[in-house]
Amino acid sequence: MEEMIKLNSDISVFLYDVLTKRQEKNAKYSLRAFARDLGISPGRVSELLHGRRLPGRDLILRIADALKLSPLETEGLFRLVHRQKLVQKENGGARQLLADEYAMVADLECYGLLMLMETEGFKSDIEWIARRLNVTALRVQSILERLERLNLIRSRYGVYERLQHRVTSTHDTPSDVLKESHANVMKHAMEALYNVDLNLRDITSITIPADPDKLSQAKEEIRLFRRKMAKIMGSGKTREVYNLNIQLVPITK
Template structure:
């Protein structure tokens, strides 16, 4: 690593951060890395696209509060993020009964969530009641997989309940199956991440009165070679 860093003209520490995903290189340095590794045209195109996308995400999330592993594990339950979003709506009422009714949970659950979020410094009580301490919240890249699985499991369950109980005019649940080139899966996932952020930006502009969740599932229907029954990702 020291020799490679020397050839690139950067410190070993910075190279270590780049390899670990903690530092996004600029286009010039990315070009030097590509040249040093003698990458072909396809790999070069992919790396340049990833760097551009990460720089864009970095700009969009500038100033966002990043949760560490322990914090995310503590608030992985769906109600925590739902309440944080509810606080940002324009018609928010800082009343436990009102919050419980809006989120369709018990008042005891609301009290527990408020206590947990207050203890973690994610909300505070101001002159007009509860309010968020951070407008945007993100997670680190090394969240425990068990916490991620639990969070997404709850989201999928909620989507199923919406399919059965919510008027079609107030929700959108669709699916499509297609023959797939696995070599393009990484690119597809990049497009999904970009789409997710564009939708969030669109819906957060204007008069925000409700809290919505966007679930996007891209999963194999066939038995993909190399996968195993019961595997978790």
């Protein structure tokens, strides 16, 4: 159990691993049974598994007692939750992927599939997903398996659901991984320029004189703008998946 705590990046993944191991031993073992064994409500367990809430001190102790954790393992669980709280505070509640984890999902198709799962009318059908993302069924299967290994999604009775609704990378993610991710996004935008109807896209640019000392302020404004656009486009009937791609780069040397 101590090794499971060390290997996991947050409490939801740890609990999901515990639940999965019990279900492997007993196919009839349910979420309700897990909640009963932990001594908490099924609703609270669901919130913990989906990363919607973090447990306080009393709940951590209750979970540790129910799982018969040693004092050392209980201390590790406290550290795990504390670290997750710091990360969520820094990243606005998002699950922070470790560098090697981010490298596994750092392409537009992975994020596209995660976002597609949040649209209206999503179907847990590989052929349907492949058509929507314009990729092969084999590619979809590979992405789904990758996302399941990272506990970002799960499949229950043939239905896929997200376990984490926001993810971000760590500060130590290798620059070549991020560069490849950005290049992939820009390549998709270039293809959309020629293949997507003007009424379904917006590609624009502006060239300006600039004070480099204002770059940090500009980056913050761009970050706020991204959030604002996500809120605007994410309201109403979400039927499609879009990518907002912004570059601010120097022309002069």
